[in-house]
Amino acid sequence: MLDWNAFLAAKGAKATADGKVVFPITDFSPEQTYLIPLAQGLIEIKGPDSAKFLQGQVTCDVRELSTKTTRLGAQCNPKGRMLLCFRALQTDAERILLRVGAGLVDKGLASLGKYIVFSKAKLADQSEAYRCLGVAGPNATQIIEQAFGWNIPNNEDWEAAGENLIIRLDENRYECWVIATEAERLWNLISEKAIPANQNHWNLLNIRAGLGDITPETYEAFTPQTINFQLVNGINFRKGCYTGQEIVARLHYRGTLKRHMYRFGFESNQLPVAGSELLNTEGKAIGDVVLAAWASTGKGELLASVVDDERDSLLVPNNPQKLSLLSLPYAIPTSNEAD
Structure with a gap:
């Protein structure tokens, strides 16, 4: 398995000054379906008190995650200012993952870590265990079904394909948190029917959906x-x-x-x-x-x-x-x- 950046570079991505690799920016077309490596990180809360702990820290109702849906949410400071915004997914009764911006993982671990010390739960950075991919466009649902075997009917719901976690944002857009050891295979499979693109296209879709972010x-x-x-x-x-x-x-x-x-x-x-x-x-x-x-x-x-x-x-x-x-x-x- 290649280093992920090296793998993307071999697929046509270019190195940037800060050491990342991105695909060339092209004019966005709503008629095309795109495959996008997302600049995201994953924070894990794990333990018997994971849901109870998080419920006391964030704006969304963590109890809703048990219905196999995901939720947007935020962690705030005591003045109500946002430290993190995230999408939360509960894989089982004792494990919740928060997808956050890659540049905020360390801050998230630090800010949540201030309050978790007396809970039966632990924080961990799982960013290297997964690769976050976005699939967006008119053929997205068909591609997801062929690649993972799932047709997810409702927005914000998720399904597991092995250790891979697939989230439907809407009928034309999906987040895929794929286990790192399968990322190259799945990229090769999906890229046969989707155009590789970079984070810019995903950000544009978030803008059109009215979804803000914290950086x-x-x-x-x-x-x-x-x-x-x-x-x-x-x-x-x-x-x-x-x-x-x-x-x-x-x-x-x-x-x-x-x-x-x-x-x-x-x-x-x-x-x-x-x-x-x-x-x-x-x-x-x-x-x-x-x-x-x-x-x-x-x-x-x-x-x-x-x-x-x-x-x-x-x-x-x-x-x-x-x-x-x-x-x-x-x-x-x-x-x-x-x-």
């Missing part, structure tokens, strides 16, 4: 509501206490949320960086980039957390061009509606 650049920058986690089933307001819950609940029940995450189009020769400030036409900072990706040469899309009343007057970072507001697949409440 090292935005660590502790956002509350869950300011990146719309309440609108994508990432917060359960009835589950009980967790770190930061008082702030998150207050914003929901008592506050008037005046900041949400919106989707924008832009034209530029430089991709905006997560955490970059967005300015209005008067030069005032009234938003921050959450996630950005190229859609075609010189054109891209981004998610930004911005003041609601200023969403029509934003400028691209380091570029005098105005952003264009694009639609999301869910409605954002107005200031007189509850989130």
